[in-house]
Amino acid sequence: MSKKGFTLIELIIVIAVLAILSALAVVGYSLVTQRANERVCETNRHSMETMYHAQHALDEGLTKESFFENHEDYFDDATCPSGGLYSLEDDVFGCSVHGVISDEDEE
Numbered sequence: 001m002s003k004k005g006f007t008l009i010e011l012i013i014v015i016a017v018l019a020i021l022s023a024l025a026v027v028g029y030s031l032v033t034q035r036a037n038e039r040v041c042e043t044n045r046h047s048m049e050t051m052y053h054a055q056h057a058l059d060e061g062l063t064k065e066s067f068f069e070n071h072e073d074y075f076d077d078a079t080c081p082s083g084g085l086y087s088l089e090d091d092v093f094g095c096s097v098h099g100v101i102s103d104e105d106e107e
């Protein structure tokens with residue numbers, strides 16, 4: 001009897017290796033997506049901060065609270081990609097999912 005092709009054990013091993021590789025790819029993809037969402041959220045909050053400082057330069061009486069209340073429609077449009085809601089806590093723009101921007105996050 002001549003031996004051609006793969007045995008069942010060899011096929012099972014190949015399928016198991018492919019399953020492990022695809023599981024690693026899915027985990028890697030979700031980590032990359034999560035990090036990208038964090039970055040977009042962070043950028044949105046930096047934009048709010050920049051917008052506030054630009055408005056504050058024109059009107060020194062402007063507080064962050066009044067700026068945040070007056071631009072609620074903008075903050076509704078600029079949403080966190082992870083579904084978080086933006087808020088103003090302790091004079092810092094924060095996200096209900098990603099928290100506030102801290103100096104440790106900036107590199």
Ligand SMILES: [Zn+2]
Binds near residue numbers: 099
């Ligand atoms: Zn967020």
